[in-house]
Amino acid sequence: MAEQGFEFDTDQWQAWCLLCGRSRGVPYNTADSLCPDCVEQYQDARFFRRILRSNLALSFTTIIPEPKRIPADLFTRGCKDLFLRKSRGLLRDPWDLLPYLFPADLRIPCGQPALFKMPHLAQFAGLGQTWVLDMSTYGLSGTHKDLRSWAVLSKAIEHDIKHLALWTAGNAGLSLTRLVKRWNATVPPRQRKTVYCLMDDSVPDEIRLELRGPYCWTAELSTGSGAILSRDQLYNMVAAMSGGKAEREGYWQVTDGWDGVGLFMYSLLAQQCIKFLRDELRKTKQEESKVYVILPIGTGNILFGFIRGMERFGAGRAKLVAALPYGDHMMQSFVPPEEREEEDEADGGPRRMGLAEPEAPKLTGFYSPLAPCLWKLTQTKDFNNLEFVERIEVDRAAQLEVAARLQGPDDATMIDAEPSALIAFGALKELARRIRKDGRGENPEDSIVLVVNSGRGLMGPAEWAISKRSIVVSR
Ligand SMILES: [Zn+2]
Secondary structure, X not given: OOOXXXXXXXXOEEEEEOOOOEEEEEEOEOOOOOOHHHHHHHOOOHHHHHHHHOOOHHHOOOEEEEEOOOOHHHHHOOOOOOOOOOOOOXXXXXXXXXXXXXXXXXXXXXXXXXXXXXXXXXXXXXXXXXXXXXXXXXXXXXXXXXXXXXXXXXXXXXXXXXXXXXXXXXXXXXXXXXXXXXHHOOOOHHHOOEEEEEEEOOOOHHHHHHHOEOOEEEEEEOOOOOOOOOHHHHHHHHHHHOOOOOOHHHEEEOOOOOHHHHHHHHHHHHHHHHHHHHHHHHHXXXXXXXXXXXXXXXXXXXXXXXXXXXXXXXXXXXXXXXXXXXXXXXXXXXXXXXXXXXXXXXXXXXXXXXXXXXOOHHHOOOOOOOHHHHHHHHHHOOEOOEOOOEEEEEOHHHHHHHHHHHOOOOHHHOOOOOHHHHHHHHOHHHHHHHHHHOOOOOOHHHOEEEEEEOEOOOOOHHXXXXXXXXXXXXX
């Protein structure tokens, strides 16, 4: 029996195909996949051929829930304090949105990111203003995952789901577990939830041990050879871990199919953030400046959240830059080797020598429910009329160099970013170089850049080593 999908409140949520950007005309269901036309498009791609043959197409759920009946002008008001405030009434202000969309009374705030200028980073990269959207300020895990966890738990409370399983490299599990722990402390035993963290065996023991505790079980799965487990196989594992307590009716696996929920939350954040930035630029009469947004790419959640948010918001002049670790990353399967070679040559010779892979374990996974979207991005280099999303690979040297700027002894310039989050900052210099070199008619010093810091969650020994080393370098 396949895992049952969960259908969102029919009156409020619609399903959107993320690949073609069209409404599917049905309520959002976590078991739904792309529209048939889009499946048709990617099934010939080499990466997906084997997966489709093993009937795992459902794992790639690339639709997102889109709320109906939200007054359009709410989305254009900048959503100030959207993620902190309690509702004052029904949909008169942006902060009314969350209680309206997630009616379960979670009572724990969703948290708030910070947005500020970092002049020393602008100077370092040779760019104009450099802003940071800092998500290390989220209170539960110190990472962007808190937004997603908040939405997931809200829905689980609403539908009385007790067992939540997810794939995690550490931070998604940490975030959901901490939130569940706080929730459990406030409710009678029958309303308490349990989290099951499914982790690849490449995740260090330190992270696994840190997660394990009351209301959190961890399981190590050896998927290194490329195995993708079906929803059914995962359920059977969770059922065994729970000693038979996790019955299907009260169980959700909140990775596949739930990615859209996280993505929806990031799209709200993206609107809030771009609106704020535009307002700030207007004050200094720089509203005509080109804005670049650099984001780290792991599974693609933040990237597609920004894409969706900007589509809805119509923020024309912002351009997205996907920062990836040099070497292994999710998009590698879609970028043909020839193109990689050419890129290296275009950069002025064989750069491959001397380039080393950075330490970015949160970004090196090969599986993402958003894989078809990432694939399409590399095929068309365009996404629903947004300008080309640029890709920058960051090597170890660039990662260490920028780490020293962010994690050095100077408190005023410190940013809480784990090595994987540093990849976005590591792309700054290369972006400035490309703007200068490509003759786009732009001066990098007139460009405005926003770097998205995904934060600092659980780190293994190799990640700690990078953090420590960068501090030594800066001294
Ligand atoms: Zn479609």
